[in-house]
Amino acid sequence: ILSDETDPNRLHDLKDTLDRYQVYDSAQIDELVGLYLSGADRDQLDPILDACVAAYNVGLDEDGQVDFKGKAKAFARTYAFVASILP
The missing domain is CATH 1.20.5 (Single alpha-helices involved in coiled-coils or other helix-helix interfaces)
Structure with missing residues (x-):
């Protein structure tokens, strides 16, 4: 490439x-980025990522x-x- x-x-x-x-949506991205940039712990980030993983595993x-x-x-x-x- x-x-x-x-x-x-x-x-x-x-x-x-x-x-x-449709593995993720813009609201999930915005929330994840906002939390990450504010120094959030993994326990706040992981549920968002887990939802995306589930969409990937089930939806594709x-x-x-x-x-x-x-x-x-x-x-x-x-x-x-x-x-x-x-x-």
Whole structure:
């Protein structure tokens, strides 16, 4: 992925794909980020993550799980790379 020309829009495309799987919703993300940035303990973060894991395990078949996991890894790698080169 990163050997090709870097396209910041790739992040948006990956995010859109991940969002369509409905493993998480924006309210969960907002709550998790708010708690994390405020220094919340794991006992406050884990229930949100556990709900996402349950949606992943129950809501996706094996092919969906493999695709979601691959896209999530690609998003994380691309985000880290783009964040390192943008001001």
